[in-house]
Amino acid sequence: MDMTRKLTAAAERLFDRHGYMATGMDRLTEAAGMSSRTLYKHVGSKAQLMARVLTERDRRFMARIEVRSVDALFAALEDWVRVEGTRGCLFLRSSAETGGDTPEIAEAVAAHKAAFHRRIEEVVAADLEREDPVLAEQVLVLLEGATHAAVYRGADAVSAARAAAGILTERART
Amino acid sequence: MDMTRKLTAAAERLFDRHGYMATGMDRLTEAAGMSSRTLYKHVGSKAQLMARVLTERDRRFMARIEVRSVDALFAALEDWVRVEGTRGCLFLRSSAETGGDTPEIAEAVAAHKAAFHRRIEEVVAADLEREDPVLAEQVLVLLEGATHAAVYRGADAVSAARAAAGILTERART
DNA sequence: GCCAATGTAAAACGTTCGTTTTACACTGCA
């Protein structure tokens, strides 16, 4: 049994549900079913554990948005919130919780957001068959907005964003 | 000199910059220039202090979006991020940090987001001279998205959202 | 059969947490 994977999965769940700072190491060891000695041998520190969680989450999220149309981006987000729930963006949340002062976390967040932006530009380019950084920025804002509005508005926020993106994309096509 | 106001202002700055959990009471008392005894006499607890911070921030933010057009909403947000910086939504952040388990905070956040949604519906209705809950939801998503995308994309995110809202509003007008 | 690796359980590290308490100084109004 891969201890690191079990630990990372348990940590992601706890960090996401209760926050990074509010989650103590004892809760993590208990949830992962391992001693604190083993935990520290595997991940080194709490911050490095969070960095692993974020890297793994980035991998999973980016795999879901390997698509070729703007509309499919929002369909993927609908799936994502259905599976993962609506607690906002864990990357921005952990960055804000630490004030950007924890290097491992800040770097994982920056890497994810850069890749996220790049991917959106690629999808927009594939959809329009030309680059359109302005539309890409708008799609990024709509995805980010759907993610955070869904916290209190529910899945309706994602559908609203999807419809808005459809209109903006259609308008950009001609 | 009003101690409560000074305390609330100092607390807002620290909570916003470093996070709620990461900010200790000693930092708060030092920044507010008062003893911990006085602090507790005034606000009761750390959670109640955060609730005061959020209520005061809601008052200030809602005053800024007392406008009559959708475009003015985004102009107001541009001003807001210029003055307050781009660290995301303090309401959603504090709610996420506490996992929604701190009643005073959860209530302040819920009240703010309900009022925010209501205000957007009013502004959309005033702009179109008719109610349009679908456009209102899209505007809400764009505002939320601009706020959070601005954390890593800067003020460009707000301009992109503003332009998108302009297109959607114009389309809804006819 | 043994050594190295990998695991657990649990105590201890010193620090910091939010909060309360003790002891005292200043103010303004009766």
Added chain:
DNA sequence: TGCAGTGTAAAACGAACGTTTTACATTGGC
């Protein structure tokens, strides 16, 4: 003159923090 109100400074509270250490059990390959 005195007292109630409001403030400070600083110690103390027990609990929890992230991390390390001590002591021991289990494995698999040479």
